[in-house]
Amino acid sequence: MAREECKALLDALNKTTACYHHLVLTVGGSADSQNLREELQKTLQKSQGLAVATRAQLTAALRDRSLGAEELAEFERLWVAFSGCLDLLEADMRRALELGTEFPLRAPRRPLVCTGVAGGPAGVAARALSACSLQREADSDFDGADLGELEQEILQMGEMIHDMEMKVNVPRWTVQARQAAGAELLSGASAGASSASGMSVEERSGPCDQSRALAATVFSAVLLAAVALAVCVAKLN
Missing domain, CATH: 1.20.5 (Single alpha-helices involved in coiled-coils or other helix-helix interfaces)
Structure with missing residues (x-):
């Protein structure tokens, strides 16, 4: 039961982190706006909440001495995936801080970069956030105080990662993957290859x-x- 809960939390964290990554890429571009900056904050808050809950579940599970070898290996794989997700989230947070500093919303003539993204980002953010959390507060504004808060959150994220490594010793190079890298991408191609495998060389070369x-x-x-x-x-x- 604990393993299924950890998987569900990690899946939600992956989706929310991917949403945050997409939103960060639009900062400073033609889709940048006050609404985008607010959605960045809300998505980050949701990611941080999921990260704290996932860390608590995985830490408690890995400290359980009654786990069997198979269950322990599965929780270690989840721990490695969770650590990698936090590393990506921290990198995106640093990127959001740099871009937010370079392209402030209050500048009279804010230069835009060509990000290749146009239109509002609400459709992407809605995958990870509820409709209620996407409602924009008209009296709010994104300024230097928000960037300072983001800088503090980056430091807290780094401390969380360091604290995880101190409490649970799971070296990433010792965890074996259950399938080869990119296996999920080749699953669709394997079906077509298997259907054609029954054809003999003479039949393929006949036409x-x-x-x-x-x-x-x-x-x-x-x-x-x-x-x-x-x-x-x-x-x-």
């Missing part, structure tokens, strides 16, 4: 050989017609 034979026949016929035409012209002359 190619037939087309070559047909092309050779047509070329020979055209060549004979040209020779015959040349002979007829020579006799008429």
